[in-house]
Amino acid sequence: MKKITVGGVPEHYNYPWKLTTRNEEFKDLFDEVVWKDYPSGTGAMCQDLRASELDVAIILTEGVTRDILNGNDSRILQVYVDSPLIWGVHTGSQNNFEKPYTLEGKKIAISRFNSGSHLMSYVYADQMGWTLTEDDFVVVNDLQGAVDSLQKGETHYFLWEKFTTKPRVDSGELKMIDECPTPWPCFVIVVKNEVYNKYKVEIDLMIKRVKEKAEKVYQDDDLISNVSKEFGLLQEDVILWHHNLRWNTENTPISMDELEKPIQFLRALNMIPDQGKEEMKKQLLGNEKLRI
Structure with missing residues (x-):
């Protein structure tokens, strides 16, 4: 067949x-x-x-x-x-991060290594003038895993396509504090x-x-x-x-x-x-x- x-x-x-x-x-x-x-x-x-x-x-x-x-x-x-894909830079709705610069040095949730959420974090860091290492990342598997991790404070921000996450922002689970378009x-x-x-x-x-x-x-x-x-x-x-x-x-x-x-x-x-x-x-x- x-x-x-x-x-x-x-x-x-x-x-x-x-x-x-x-x-x-x-x-x-x-x-x-x-x-x-x-x-x-x-x-x-x-x-x-x-x-x-x-x-x-x-x-x-x-x-x-x-x-x-x-x-x-x-x-x-x-x-x-x-x-380009417009990546939203998201954080947990309960925390005090309001401005992009406050995320420097914080833990980043990613679905897995070599994922878009992983690689685009480097693009975003480059735009912000930050340096990242692999120790900055925490694997959370998927969007729901990221929401859970951010709400628990295990991680501090997460990049995902902004329209996909919009219902989570509207519901108050997440807040989006910046955007990062894919440069290709x-x-x-x-x-x-x-x-x-x-x-x-x-x-x-x-x-x-x-x-x-x-x-x-x-x-x-x-x-x-x-x-x-x-x-x-x-x-x-x-x-x-x-x-x-x-x-x-x-x-x-x-x-x-x-x-x-x-x-x-x-x-x-x-x-x-x-x-x-x-x-x-x-x-x-x-x-x-x-x-x-």
Whole structure:
């Protein structure tokens, strides 16, 4: 049986993927396409790609770039979201942190190492002029774990996509005291090499259909209400998110130029091996001549 498992965070960005899999729009390509939610994010997806428990991932650019360059046998196919992810800098509602500078030297909650919450903490620290070490982080697994940890005072702040956490802010569980946009396209589409070698034509067609769906639903009059219901967000928050959203609807391979910023960031932190551009290109994009 031709079965493929696709995974991503259970967030609004993945609405086109959820629609197409739910509507069985790939049944001529595969006998079964399974969508798998990853509430704990990029680190968990990287782990499952390595373990061959996940075939295709809609995943944060910086996290998967690091993991592939450190031995994950997968490749980046295309950009999925061109617009930056806006990370909220959150703290527990009961504490006295009100200004970003008060967070210097405090404990940071992360879903796991190599996750977006981990790597973007370094981006934020760089913007603030701080230096971090691995001892600054506490693994809390997911958003609920972060809420619990912050409320208990075990950790002091946590970075997560701001619209996903907005209901927690509105309820008083969290407060957001700053924002940190991703300085590169935020989500890419990644596939296990062995899976792509086996199902290249089918996977390319699957991605093409998802991007066509994204282009269509972006202009759909019902998008705001549908996303609001699907992900439990207020309509006014979905409107704000939609205003800045740019799904990548071009069915073109990613290039090394598009990965230059995250590579420079990871290299500066000594998170990737020291190697030349051609070697990195082979690892990140595969060996196809079409990839430039």
